[in-house]
Amino acid sequence: MSTFTIGNPVFVTYMIAAALMVLKIMGQGWMTVYRMLKSDSGLASPEDLQPGLINRNPRPEQLELNDYVDRSRRMHRNDLENIPAFLAIGLVFVAISPPLIAAQILMYGFVIARLIHAVVYATGQPHEVRATFYTIGSVIVIVMAVWVLVAGIGLAI
Template identity: 65%
Template sequence: MQYLTPDNPVFVTYAIAAALMVLKLMGQGWLTVYRMMKSGWGGMVNPEDLRQSALNPHPHDDQLEVSDYVDRSRRMHRNDLENIPGFWMAGLLFVFAAPPLWLAQVTMYGFVLARALHAWAYLSKQNHEVRATFYTVGSLIVIYMALHALVVLLG
């Protein structure tokens, strides 16, 4: 069987989930920029960002102060960078393990849903336990996919 083709529904499931995670990861960066712009370029992190420019015509020292509004998005982005690449790798290995389609859909779309709910929890300022629940679900899915791939591919 050819694993990485559009004829393989497990690969198509992976491709859809992986593409959604690309959009989430890249979109989070853009959300951070939007929040910086909306707050008058607050939440800058580098001294050179205070140089006058077309987008920041009136820079001021306050722009380097921590802004929770901006930094919350930055923390979400960092969390995505810590979690989504593991999904991409484990998911691809999982495709090569040829799981049943239902299992691929439950795990891969489950991960996408867990990340979406984690983002909602972060944006809506839910407490740590709520965020941790969604993180844990996504993390356990990735661990399962990696272990499943190891067992099948080495077995």
């Protein structure tokens, strides 16, 4: 069985988890745009004040911080700081052929942790709640990285 084919259930697990996380990153960007349009505020750059089809009456106050928009922007930044590490180590993790159950627990665990993190962040829950789900996702990526490192060292010796 080839490692990076749909005949490998570990790779299929990665495919599903990676696709969900890419959709999360892309969807969060669109959520930020939606929030800017809905609130008519929270624009990011001075050039956003040029008149156009969407912003027919630009005003300087549209550049002021809007927590409704900025919360989504912070969520997007958090995704961009965390999900790429999962995507990278997840692919290498597949290459070392871990047990399927371990791959499923770790990869789907990361997806679930990130999705709960997003809900908690979007609804303004206390930092401790958000940090719990960030930590779960982070520890999962670290476990995968250490597993890959140990396997790599074992092969190099």
